[in-house]
Amino acid sequence: MKKLINAADSVVGDALRGLAAAHPSLRVRDQVVYRASGPRAGKVGLVSGGGSGHEPLHAGFVGHGMLDAACPGEIFTSPVPDQIIDATRAVDGGAGVLHIVKNYTGDVLNFEMAAELCDDVDVASVLVDDDVAVQDSLYTAGRRGTGATLFVEKIAGALAEEGAPLDVVARVAAEVDDRSRSFGVALTSCTTPAAGKPTFDLPDDRVELGIGIHGEPGRRRAPMAPARELAAVAMEAVHGDLPLQGDLLVLVNGMGGTPLMELYVVFAEVDAFIRGKGARIARSLVGDYVTSLDMQGFSVTVCRLDDELTRLWDAPVETPGLRWGR
Amino acid sequence: MKKLINAADSVVGDALRGLAAAHPSLRVRDQVVYRASGPRAGKVGLVSGGGSGHEPLHAGFVGHGMLDAACPGEIFTSPVPDQIIDATRAVDGGAGVLHIVKNYTGDVLNFEMAAELCDDVDVASVLVDDDVAVQDSLYTAGRRGTGATLFVEKIAGALAEEGAPLDVVARVAAEVDDRSRSFGVALTSCTTPAAGKPTFDLPDDRVELGIGIHGEPGRRRAPMAPARELAAVAMEAVHGDLPLQGDLLVLVNGMGGTPLMELYVVFAEVDAFIRGKGARIARSLVGDYVTSLDMQGFSVTVCRLDDELTRLWDAPVETPGLRWGR
Structure with missing residues (x-):
């Protein structure tokens, strides 16, 4: 194996350092990627995340018109609830937060746990499960979430930017996945x-x-x-x-x-x-x-x-x- | 070898069909990629090109603020003079045309030949030779042209868009390469x-x-x-x-x-x-x-x-x- 890394166990952190250095519009804190501009009052916050190794998904989609924060896990490993809790609280502008979750068992569990523990924030969730290839899989009950995640993040992000309320953003996000x-x-x-x-x-x-x-x-x-x-x-x-x-x-x-x-x-x-x-x-x-x-x-x-x-x-x-x- | 192609001898044409289908802002004719909007009167036209296999360079950089046309050759093979002549005549808006040429012997010869045969168009040329690794190489006398090509195309493209005359666009393009x-x-x-x-x-x-x-x-x-x-x-x-x-x-x-x-x-x-x-x-x-x-x-x-x-x-x-x- 030849890879452009310093060590197998530092690759996610090293890549996030590079991401932060390359994009002044982003801030990285405790392995969460945020918009540097912070939350906007009255705007629904969008948080996604999942294992690393799928770049630019998700951290590369943080910014105006898409996500407010992304929680990258280790490679092909779900983010931990603490990351998701930090992100959810940090991006809440008072209008609530939408979790965009690809359908993998670990991701689903950890986002659910984080949502429960953020009882001070109004959280809704959309599950992305667009992959028609197989029903149930190595890490998934039901269908896997893949490319449609980008569509959901873009379209829900645009709607949130316009000031739509959380229930509408969540409904349209689910509709994008359905379609x-x-x-x-x-x-x-x-x-x-x-x-x-x-x-x-x-x-x-x-x-x-x-x-x-x-x-x-x-x-x-x-x-x-x-x-x-x-x-x-x-x-x-x-x-x-x-x-x-x-x-x-x-x-x-x-x-x-x-x-x-x-x-x-x-x-x-x-x-x-x-x-x-x-x-x-x-x-x-x-x-x-x-x-x-x-x-x-x-x-x-x-x-x-x-x-x-x-x-x-x-x-x-x-x-x-x-x-x-x- | 496994590649997403139909056949080795159709790959460039097949990829250009896909490029045209994906980007309504582009037109492909006789293996030259143009802005669909055509030349703009009084604007210096920018033409680049070279072997295919370096995508998005060059065809992916045709559009507002960069190139007016790109001439893709076969894979790792210079475009032929006819492509460059077609492109040069087609993008001339009366203010002349700048050829942006990576320093490979075949590219240099074919762009020079095309420029000579386009005696009805005012043509200037900039040679890109930014690669410090080696002096002279398999296909090159002097230094090879690589990543700086993108810088030259972007900066010269912006200047041309502002209406700068050919000699100024050519001078700044050469300065970008120098730097x-x-x-x-x-x-x-x-x-x-x-x-x-x-x-x-x-x-x-x-x-x-x-x-x-x-x-x-x-x-x-x-x-x-x-x-x-x-x-x-x-x-x-x-x-x-x-x-x-x-x-x-x-x-x-x-x-x-x-x-x-x-x-x-x-x-x-x-x-x-x-x-x-x-x-x-x-x-x-x-x-x-x-x-x-x-x-x-x-x-x-x-x-x-x-x-x-x-x-x-x-x-x-x-x-x-x-x-x-x-």
Whole structure:
């Protein structure tokens, strides 16, 4: 294993030092990443978090129009309740706090525990479970949360920025999850710094269809195939669960080790597939957003838009990982 | 080799289809990427290009505040003069066109030939040669052009957008190159789709110090080391060539296969090194900007800023690979 780290046990802290140094708009305290500007009175606060190794998720999405704080755990490990409690109290501007939680058992438990212990703050929670690949998995009861997390954080973040109350922000966040589906494909395993060797073995001529973002098993292994066929497998899985229709928001996401050029090759095939179903990509992202360390592969996340969700998606955002103006 | 492609000989065209589908602000015609909005009368046009495999460079930097057109060649292969001629004529708004050329022999020859054949357009040229690692190399006489290309494209692009004349845009572009230095480190080789195997062999316990963006040899091989030491080697090389002082623009760049988390670990070390020399990172970027397919590793590019260059760096930019407002 060769990684750009100082030591396996300091990698999360070292990376957070770099994040803070690179982005003056952020503050890092006790392994929680905050907006440097602090909470805004009357605005619902948004807190997310989860294991590290999925960068830029979540810390890279702290800033205007998205999160108020992110709680990074150790690599592929849930944040502890104390982090979440600190974050929740710190970002409360009096309008309450929304927890955005990917559906992994450890994350769910620790966010629930933190919410219970923050009885001085009005806390609501949304669970993200967009991955259609498998029901129940290594770390999950039900479906896993993957790419839709970014959609939920962006759209709920825009709504909170406008001053919407907590129940509305929570309802729309859940609606985004309801309207979103994902499917991932791995060409290679990831390697965690602590283990120092690949999480799973995948032969040179095989891919894992339906991979999870921690290397959890998918639906099946299949021979390596052209991008067109791999994209079709992912899109059939999505389409079979939630038919593709109308205007879609589409993320073609790299798992961390895949060149951008290849993601654009996949995007072209995803676009052709969607047109073939009579639907349309109205908004899109192509790049590394919800990664799995150095894994090679991609995932596709699709969200059925309506006018209001499109408006919120287009609202200004200013974070290290996602930024645009009007 | 496992890559998300349909075939080795269609990868560039397939990726450009995806780029066009993902970004309505771009148009692709005859393997040239243009702003969909076309040339603006009285604005200097900016054209760059080079081999593919370095995405988002260059096509991802076409848009307001940066390039008017990019000419992608085949993978690690110079664009042909016809592409450059098409691009140059198409983006000329009557104020002339600046060619931004990375210093590789093929690129230099083909851009020169295109400029000569475009005798109906006023063409100036800037050569980017920021890589301090080696003098002369596999594809280069003199120093190689790497990360500073992005700085030149951004700053010259901002100046052109303001309506500066061709000679001024060319002069400032050359000044950015003069003030910039880079050094890269590879942990692994890249693999081109056509070859299907690593470009060079690098043992599991070795790194290549001073790597080029096509896998050209660097200064030497060394044992794998902590990020702090690898960052110090890169920064000593830069500092030894152009002392670090004052306000700096710093890019910690991924080579394509390295997780963002590791780049932030490197950034923290680069920041500490620069503070140790009494200088300051005033502006920065961390991520995959000038890549080498799936290579794992990083490069650092440093530019000595002044007030005017800082102002131009901060000017709005709206491209797939780089975007911010005021």
